[in-house]
Amino acid sequence: MLTKNSVLVSTKDVSGQLAKNYWEHEVNKYLIRIDCPNSQVQATLHHDDYDFFRVNHISASAHSVQRSRFDIADDPRASVFMCLMLKGNGYSYQGSSCSNHRPGDLIMYDTMKPYGHGFPADMEMIVVDIPRDIANEIIGKKSIDDLIKIDSHVQFGKSSNEAILKLLQKTPSSTSEMHSICKQVIHHAEVLFNSSYTKSSQKSGNILYHECKAYIDKHLTDPELSIDNLCNELNTSPRQLARAFARSEQTVSRYIWESRLEKSREDILNSINISITEIAFKWGFNHSTHFSSAYKKYYGESPSDTRRVLKQYS
Numbered sequence: 001m002l003t004k005n006s007v008l009v010s011t012k013d014v015s016g017q018l019a020k021n022y023w024e025h026e027v028n029k030y031l032i033r034i035d036c037p038n039s040q041v042q043a044t045l046h047h048d049d050y051d052f053f054r055v056n057h058i059s060a061s062a063h064s065v066q067r068s069r070f071d072i073a074d075d076p077r078a079s080v081f082m083c084l085m086l087k088g089n090g091y092s093y094q095g096s097s098c099s100n101h102r103p104g105d106l107i108m109y110d111t112m113k114p115y116g117h118g119f120p121a122d123m124e125m126i127v128v129d130i131p132r133d134i135a136n137e138i139i140g141k142k143s144i145d146d147l148i149k150i151d152s153h154v155q156f157g158k159s160s161n162e163a164i165l166k167l168l169q170k171t172p173s174s175t176s177e178m179h180s181i182c183k184q185v186i187h188h189a190e191v192l193f194n195s196s197y198t199k200s201s202q203k204s205g206n207i208l209y210h211e212c213k214a215y216i217d218k219h220l221t222d223p224e225l226s227i228d229n230l231c232n233e234l235n236t237s238p239r240q241l242a243r244a245f246a247r248s249e250q251t252v253s254r255y256i257w258e259s260r261l262e263k264s265r266e267d268i269l270n271s272i273n274i275s276i277t278e279i280a281f282k283w284g285f286n287h288s289t290h291f292s293s294a295y296k297k298y299y300g301e302s303p304s305d306t307r308r309v310l311k312q313y314s
Contacts, residue, residue, distance in 0.1 A: 005049040011042050031056055031129055032111055033075035034067045051175075052182035054129040055168055059087075059122075066116040079111045080135035080144065081127055082189060084165055088123030092116065097146030104152025106161045108193060110144040126168055128185070138190045150192050159191035208236060209244040212252065220260055221282055227252060260284050261298050264291070268306050276303045 009026040011019040023043055024036050030047040031054075043060035083092070084106050091100045092107050094115035101107060109115050130138070152161055167185050172178035211234055219225050227238050230252065234241075241252050248255075260283040267279045277288045280303075285291035296302045301309075 007047040009045040032077050033071045034065050037064055050182055056127040059124040062121050064118040068114055078132040080130045082108050084126045086124040088121055090119040095146035099149040106150040107147050109147035138193050156191050156195045159188040164188050
């Protein structure tokens, strides 16, 4: 994918330590600041500026790459990198995630968090450098703490790694065609990222169960507390929540209801100067009659009975 803005960089005529220094300098210039520990690297970079993002076609001998916190401090360019492996094998890591990748695989990661790559033999890949303001169309408000890997066989509708690759291999004949390609690439990346992000974010039932309970306990007085609210905050689905709570033989709604009743009873017993109606509203019961009915059904006595007994012994 070469445009009028294309730049070609090669270490073909440079050797040894000079090749390493030259390569790091050029990558820093056209992509981002990194370290390349392997001093014997031989590499070629085709760099294209597509206005929306930059496309970098890299082929190289065996080498490794790392971007440390020191590199980030010296070069705070904020992008999301989308890498499509074309030839060879490699591995990438960021945060707690480490993935092997082969031709056809795609990985995405945030350049403002340390990461690294390793390539044990000759390799070739396309690195799409998406500035953060454009990347927000893809990742929205989400944070990429660990790299996201999308296997070559993954497809959602018409979106796939192959669809993105075909677009990136085109040579646009006009600015409008170039921008059209960019928009299509961003659309496919958004579909793949969000589908894969959701999948990778699904937690084990036990962890989700305890996270959900902790969130509910902290937000019992919040009138917006609901299944939808929980799903948004915990990045899960109603079905996953239901499965997590199934082992406790209790539904999420039931847990919220019982927890609110228990907190209400504590206040009735300990906050004698606050009216029962105020307590009911505090803990999310919008109708005092409904609260009294639910309370009596759960405790076998009305809220007034509970307070009356308390007064008798105080």
